[in-house]
Amino acid sequence: MKKCPSCGYENPNNDIRCPECGSFYSKIIEAIEEIVSDEEKHSLRGRYQRIINAANKKAAFNEEWQAVKAGIDKQGWFVIFVIFVFVFWLIAIVL
Structure with a gap:
């Protein structure tokens, strides 16, 4: 019961x-x-709050950046690379 x-x-x-x-x-x-707490922990807002509330903001930023980089797989890095190449290509055409 x-x-x-x-x-x-x-x-x-x-x-x-x-x-x-x-x-x-x-x-x-x-x-x-x-x-909810797990979503807050992994959300952009949660990461931002941890950086802002930290005493050493530079170290907190580096820690969060390393966590983000560790979460990106090879396919994600390839997509980021393709986006940068495409943007560079568009800039080169305009100039």
Whole structure:
């Protein structure tokens, strides 16, 4: 039996929400918070906040840059290379 953290209703089923008040059970809330914190950790905003809040901003920036570089595979580096070549080619044509 699950007991609702909001209203105290005891539910014999394995529902994720309380049938009385509609609030989520604590395990679901913990899972959602974990997913949100993981997304924040790997998002651009989260990386930016860690750099801004760091005492040594240069070291924090280098650490984040190394993490980003480590996450890019060979196909990603090839795509970045093609984009730079294309942009260089466009600039060379215009000039």
